[in-house]
Amino acid sequence: MTSLTEHTSRPRARRYEAWTGAASLAACLTVVLGGGIANAATVDSAAAQATSTIAVDRVDWASVVEPALNCPKPGPHAAWYVVRARVAAVGDLTRDGRHETVVVSSCPSPTSSNPLIAFVYDGASKPSAPRLLGKLGKNRYFKSLKVATRGGRVHLHGKALSDQAPRCCPDLIVSQTYRWDGTQFRRTAEKANRIV
Numbered sequence: 304m305t306s307l308t309e310h311t312s313r314p315r316a317r318r319y320e321a322w323t324g325a326a327s328l329a330a331c332l333t334v335v336l337g338g339g340i341a342n343a344a345t346v347d348s349a350a351a352q353a354t355s356t357i358a359v360d361r362v363d364w365a366s367v368v369e370p371a372l373n374c375p376k377p378g379p380h381a382a383w384y385v386v387r388a389r390v391a392a393v394g395d396l397t398r399d400g401r402h403e404t405v406v407v408s409s410c411p412s413p414t415s416s417n418p419l420i421a422f423v424y425d426g427a428s429k430p431s432a433p434r435l436l437g438k439l440g441k442n443r444y445f446k447s448l449k450v451a452t453r454g455g456r457v458h459l460h461g462k463a464l465s466d467q468a469p470r471c472c473p474d475l476i477v478s479q480t481y482r483w484d485g486t487q488f489r490r491t492a493e494k495a496n497r498i499v
Contacts, residue, residue, distance in 0.1 A: 326462075358454040362430055364406045365389040368422050371435050372411035381415045391421065394452030395485045401426030403436065405450050407459060419445040421459055423488060437488035439481050443495075446473045457481040457488065462498070474498050 361403035365388040377384045388408040396403040403426045410417040421440050439457060440448065444464040451458045458480050462473035480492040 359404050367433050368406055368408045371422055372410050384411045391450035392452045407448050419448040421450055443477050
């Protein structure tokens, strides 16, 4: 298997049952403890995201992301050439009511690792053919990358290499924020601090 996402149905079903059970319990506690409508809406949103995540798990993201990586092709016997991809975040980033998927991947290498990139795929497209909306973090050489989605924005945070750093040793902590403008993702904020 070339993708790091789960592809078996039994673990997926167990996660879904656990998530929906927790969401139902939270909804009951909200009513019993007087949390009101606002808190109940948060629970509904969490349950919707859980359902969306199950559909996301059915996609072989490594195969989807490989053409977007545009990696140099190795020789015919390069056993090291295995594209890996992980779903890093899911959220409504285009404000169309559907959840986009952010997948992190990089080109395989027989020696040092290549930079990590966050790929955003459209939630309105078919799961069999996800449509790429953007490649985020390309201006930095991320060696580690955490992704969060909040308020329709994508937040990237991780260790990165400056132009002077050797490939082994990240010397920056970089945070970036991206927002969909109707046609593409634009970087709206970036902060880089030296690792001391």
